[in-house]
Amino acid sequence: MKRMRLDRLLSNSGIGSRKEVKILIKRGEVQVNGTTIKKFNYPVSPSSDIVEVRGQRIDYKEFYYIMLNKPAGVITSTHDRFHKTVMDILDDNFKALDLFPVGRLDKDTEGLLILTNDGNLTHKLLSPKKFVSKKYFAIIDGSVTKDDVELFKKGVPLSEDFTTLPAQLDIVKPNEVYITIYEGKFHQIKRMFEYINKQVLYLKRVQMGNLKLDDDLSPGDARELTQYEIELLRSSIQ
Numbered sequence: 001m002k003r004m005r006l007d008r009l010l011s012n013s014g015i016g017s018r019k020e021v022k023i024l025i026k027r028g029e030v031q032v033n034g035t036t037i038k039k040f041n042y043p044v045s046p047s048s049d050i051v052e053v054r055g056q057r058i059d060y061k062e063f064y065y066i067m068l069n070k071p072a073g074v075i076t077s078t079h080d081r082f083h084k085t086v087m088d089i090l091d092d093n094f095k096a097l098d099l100f101p102v103g104r105l106d107k108d109t110e111g112l113l114i115l116t117n118d119g120n121l122t123h124k125l126l127s128p129k130k131f132v133s134k135k136y137f138a139i140i141d142g143s144v145t146k147d148d149v150e151l152f153k154k155g156v157p158l159s160e161d162f163t164t165l166p167a168q169l170d171i172v173k174p175n176e177v178y179i180t181i182y183e184g185k186f187h188q189i190k191r192m193f194e195y196i197n198k199q200v201l202y203l204k205r206v207q208m209g210n211l212k213l214d215d216d217l218s219p220g221d222a223r224e225l226t227q228y229e230i231e232l233l234r235s236s237i238q
Helices: 006-012 016-024 119-126 146-154 187-195 227-236
Strands: 028-033 051-052 065-070 110-116 133-139 157-159 166-174 176-181 200-210 222-224
Touching: 006 016, 006 028, 006 051, 016 028, 016 166, 016 227, 065 227, 119 227, 133 187, 146 166, 176 187, 187 200
Parallel strands: 110 200
Antiparallel strands: 028 051, 065 110, 065 222, 133 176, 133 200, 166 176
């Protein structure tokens, strides 16, 4: 692993913002291989150097993968002047990791949202060429029929020049369904149901690729993915 600035390593490890870790370094609270370092740009090797803050060793990780159960009323953005964002509701230890959302969920849509600093994986998961599935649970104003299921299998025309890829519609109750899509156009699921003269009353993403939302994660809560879950996510693009 390449050498990097000491302040960057600390901020990327969730110790604090770049400004906050510079204060720690300036105060002499950071040691590298047992020596106190007061230079912000001091080069360190994450794989071989021992970095400590107030005597506590820092285990550096290059990439972080966070599962958030996004609540309604929050927008999928890193910052916004007028609305609460998914970054605003994260715990402070996650806010310092320079994360960004993998794709987006509409403001009133709940459920699985991945946040990471792994740009390469994000690009692949969102690439139209990879056809990564997104599964949602929806409550519909009206009864969903077998004819609707067949229509979704063929693809739904949302405009004169765009028809969705075939989608899987599974009826749980007449007004409750699971729907799996392979792209993510603006308000796509709502528009698909509008085409058949039905309205989506509630929408929650429950799965992305091979990764399912943790049922024990309450709306607004977040946690790191396990190594097994990271591999599930990666296997979605192979």
